Amino acid sequence: MKRVLPKSELKALSVEAEAKGLTLNDLVGTCEKFGVAPQDVLNELSVAIAEGYLVGSLIYDSCDSVMNGIIDAIVELGMTGVLPQPAFALYQAFDQGEWIRSNDPPETDSGETYTKPLVLEVMRALND
Numbered sequence: 001m002k003r004v005l006p007k008s009e010l011k012a013l014s015v016e017a018e019a020k021g022l023t024l025n026d027l028v029g030t031c032e033k034f035g036v037a038p039q040d041v042l043n044e045l046s047v048a049i050a051e052g053y054l055v056g057s058l059i060y061d062s063c064d065s066v067m068n069g070i071i072d073a074i075v076e077l078g079m080t081g082v083l084p085q086p087a088f089a090l091y092q093a094f095d096q097g098e099w100i101r102s103n104d105p106p107e108t109d110s111g112e113t114y115t116k117p118l119v120l121e122v123m124r125a126l127n128d
Helices: 007-020 024-034 038-055 060-080 087-098 110-127
Strands: none
Touching: 007 024, 007 038, 007 060, 024 038, 024 060, 038 060, 038 087, 038 110, 060 087, 060 110, 087 110
């Protein structure tokens, strides 16, 4: 996956996504400024969130909030074409950590137990 967005732009997008969510209209300025398609912005942002989560610089709750904040834009794209990948797969991975299953022991960290292996799988496939 080709990366073109600077870290500062990805950080600004993640803050906005976590605070109020992002729609495709919210991505227009970034797309025009850097000459990229909306799916590329969503994919780069998702990968940056996943990488931060895996190295421990971002906590699960923040990552999950960002991914929840971009799902509307992901779905909007999916309605007119194909869901952007790996953005959608990473959204689904973080979604799995949002609840404790009935058979989990009380001390279960659902992000660690369910999300992390899925994020690792998506990132490995992306890097192959």
